Amino acid sequence: MSHLRKTTNDPTDDGDRTQGLDAHLVVDHGTFRLDVTLTAAPGDVVALLGPNGAGKTTALRALAGLVPLTTGHLRLDGTALDRTPPESRPVGVVFQDYLLFPHLTALDNVAFGPRCHGASKAEARTQAAAWLDRMGLADHAGAKPRRLSGGQAQRVALARALATRPRLLLLDEPLAALDARTRLEVRSQLRRHLAEFEAVAILVTHDPLDAMVLADRLVVIEDGHIVQEGTPADIARRPRTAYIAQLVGLNLYRGQADGHTVRLDAGPAITTTEDLSGPVFVAFPPSAVTLHRDRPTGSSARNLWHCEVSGLETHGDQIRADLTGELPLAADLTAVAAAELNLRPGAPIWATVKAAQTHAYPA
Amino acid sequence: MTSPADKPGAAAEALRGRPRRRRLGSGMRRGVPLPLLVPALLGLAFLIVPLIALIVRTPWHSLPEQLASPEVWQALQLSLLCATAATAVSLVLGVPLAWLLARTDFPGRGLVRALVTLPLVLPPVVGGVALLMALGRNGIVGKWLDAWFGVTLPFTTAGVVVAEAFVAMPFLVISVEGTLRAADPRYEEAATTLGASRFTAFRRVTLPLIAPGIAAGAVLAWARALGEFGATITFAGNFPGRTQTMPLAVYLALQSDPEAAIALSLVLLTVSIAVLAALRDRWMTAS
Numbered sequence: 001m002s003h004l005r006k007t008t009n010d011p012t013d014d015g016d017r018t019q020g021l022d023a024h025l026v027v028d029h030g031t032f033r034l035d036v037t038l039t040a041a042p043g044d045v046v047a048l049l050g051p052n053g054a055g056k057t058t059a060l061r062a063l064a065g066l067v068p069l070t071t072g073h074l075r076l077d078g079t080a081l082d083r084t085p086p087e088s089r090p091v092g093v094v095f096q097d098y099l100l101f102p103h104l105t106a107l108d109n110v111a112f113g114p115r116c117h118g119a120s121k122a123e124a125r126t127q128a129a130a131w132l133d134r135m136g137l138a139d140h141a142g143a144k145p146r147r148l149s150g151g152q153a154q155r156v157a158l159a160r161a162l163a164t165r166p167r168l169l170l171l172d173e174p175l176a177a178l179d180a181r182t183r184l185e186v187r188s189q190l191r192r193h194l195a196e197f198e199a200v201a202i203l204v205t206h207d208p209l210d211a212m213v214l215a216d217r218l219v220v221i222e223d224g225h226i227v228q229e230g231t232p233a234d235i236a237r238r239p240r241t242a243y244i245a246q247l248v249g250l251n252l253y254r255g256q257a258d259g260h261t262v263r264l265d266a267g268p269a270i271t272t273t274e275d276l277s278g279p280v281f282v283a284f285p286p287s288a289v290t291l292h293r294d295r296p297t298g299s300s301a302r303n304l305w306h307c308e309v310s311g312l313e314t315h316g317d318q319i320r321a322d323l324t325g326e327l328p329l330a331a332d333l334t335a336v337a338a339a340e341l342n343l344r345p346g347a348p349i350w351a352t353v354k355a356a357q358t359h360a361y362p363a
Numbered sequence: 364m365t366s367p368a369d370k371p372g373a374a375a376e377a378l379r380g381r382p383r384r385r386r387l388g389s390g391m392r393r394g395v396p397l398p399l400l401v402p403a404l405l406g407l408a409f410l411i412v413p414l415i416a417l418i419v420r421t422p423w424h425s426l427p428e429q430l431a432s433p434e435v436w437q438a439l440q441l442s443l444l445c446a447t448a449a450t451a452v453s454l455v456l457g458v459p460l461a462w463l464l465a466r467t468d469f470p471g472r473g474l475v476r477a478l479v480t481l482p483l484v485l486p487p488v489v490g491g492v493a494l495l496m497a498l499g500r501n502g503i504v505g506k507w508l509d510a511w512f513g514v515t516l517p518f519t520t521a522g523v524v525v526a527e528a529f530v531a532m533p534f535l536v537i538s539v540e541g542t543l544r545a546a547d548p549r550y551e552e553a554a555t556t557l558g559a560s561r562f563t564a565f566r567r568v569t570l571p572l573i574a575p576g577i578a579a580g581a582v583l584a585w586a587r588a589l590g591e592f593g594a595t596i597t598f599a600g601n602f603p604g605r606t607q608t609m610p611l612a613v614y615l616a617l618q619s620d621p622e623a624a625i626a627l628s629l630v631l632l633t634v635s636i637a638v639l640a641a642l643r644d645r646w647m648t649a650s
Binding site: 064065066083086087088089091092093095099101102103112113116117160161164 | 547549550552553554555556557558559560561563567568571572
């Protein structure tokens with residue numbers, strides 16, 4: 001993973017190499033083993049993305065010191081933290097359901113950290129008030145958490161975590177507890193606050209949109225291991241596992257390329273525009289699929305498969321058809337088109353995809 | 364802890380649930396079978412009739428006089444003082460013990476928990492004898508207390524507190540442990556990530572969160588201490604003004620002056636009803 005060890009903006013200072021996060025987290029939990037390597041420079045926002053039970057939250061808890069490492073190492077700004085108890089780590093955590101202390105006001109919640117770090121009561125409150133002000137919550141300083149909306153509680157939780165001036169900020173599903181409308185607003189605010197944050201931020205999410213909007217770099221974890229990492233754009237264009245392909249909404253296949261033809265491990269061949277050889281992935285979006293009731297004759301598409309409809313669901317203002325047969329795939333079409341084609345589960349159907357709309361890349 | 368977003372849903376559910384529950388209730392009343400109803404009513408009578416009898420036989424005309432007697436006042440004061448002190452001891456020792464049982468994992472935790480609950484089922488007289496063996500002048504600990512500090516506990520007011528605390532503390536520990544188990548331990552984790560030591564997290568976060576449970580446990584323990592008889596008379600004796608608490612005074616008075624015994628009993632009954640009312644409030648707010 002050395003290619004991910006970004007040097008900071010100042011290339012002259014060799015000492016900067018030790019700034020930021022350098023972690024190899026191994027946690028055994030029964031039969032489950034988490035084994036991930038994470039590096040990040042100050043200012044980076046990294047998203048840990050993965051399905052439920054993949055080990056994202058365990059990784060976060062290990063970084064915070066709430067779960068001990070079985071083996072591996074954890075260094076932050078050059079200091080080993082493996083054996084440091086959580087209260088002594090310069091780490092701030094925004095928990096999934098925020099865990100604001102219900103008996104304290106928003107102000108005292110935020111002042112809690114500075115108080116624990118030795119500030120006097122008045123000092124801590126002054127700092128807390130400044131943080132709430134920055135989050136646009138000055139009017140809610142005296143409110144107990146139960147009187148805050150989801151979005152406000154999220155910002156108080158962020159202020160509380162930032163008030164200890166952490167060198168590593170951890171966010172566990174920061175938007176999961178919010179309804180769709182609040183989420184949109186809070187996401188853009190959170191993005192702004194994360195952009196201002198000068199140390200390393202790591203967020204855990206199962207929502208690809210949150211990950212792509214908030215993070216500079218995604219690390220996808222499945223079953224305790226990193227399966228892919230890179231920029232959001234790279235991962236969206238070149239998914240390497242079925243899970244990621246599904247997240248970013250692509251049909252993904254693995255096969256052997258020989259020139260413009262990719263012979264799939266199981267099933268037919270796909271014609272692509274790329275000229276490759278060896279093991280490759282081929283991806284195309286469901287919107288690239290055209291469906292026909294009868295075998296098309298005049299179609300210029302080289303990729304033609306005979307399939308059967310296995311399921312239909314609405315997907316925004318589109319219909320998403322799941323097809324089985326020669327090639328299992330997902331196709332998007334309008335409601336009108338679906339009606340005209342008389343789509344229903346079990347119906348036979350022809351699917352075509354233009355070579356220009358597929359994307360092949362080395363596996 | 365429900366998030367604010369959950370609340371409207373919960374309220375709506377409660378509203379929806381109410382008519383259904385009422386229907387269910389009336390259905391149940393119609394359908395109570397006789398083999399259940401008869402013993403149930405007998406049981407109810409069995410519990411209530413003695414209390415009614417106590418009130419019926421109370422010598423209301425001489426009551427003010429009875430209650431004004433210095434012996435009654437002495438016993439009442441001593442009872443309140445000792446029960447309160449025993450509750451304080453139970454709080455200081457019992458809350459940390461409850462935390463240990465609820466929040467840590469150590470070998471033999473199940474056994475420790477069983478030992479803590481033992482005084483709940485142990486006959487109090489046996490508790491008193493056990494206390495004598497431990498803290499008596501020749502007890503395995505009392506011997507050293509006497510030799511090193513000149514402290515003797517049996518047959519003193521402090522001994523009453525010890526006997527009452529021994530019997531009452533398990534109530535507090537069990538109550539607080541239950542509340543702790545129900546409380547979300549992740550608040551303590553959140554506090555730790557903010558720089559709080561485990562003790563600070565306990566003091567500033569957990570303690571305020573479980574305060575209702577502690578209060579309920581304290582009231583229970585206090586009530587138990589107030590009524591304590593067997594362990595007290597065995598370990599502390601029955602000296603008016605020093606170790607004679609209300610229950611001991613009631614028992615003694617019954618042999619010489621039944622009217623006084625009834626008057627004293629009425630005072631204890633009143634206190635019990637007050638405790639019950641207080642508990643009901645606490646439990647309503649705690650749950």
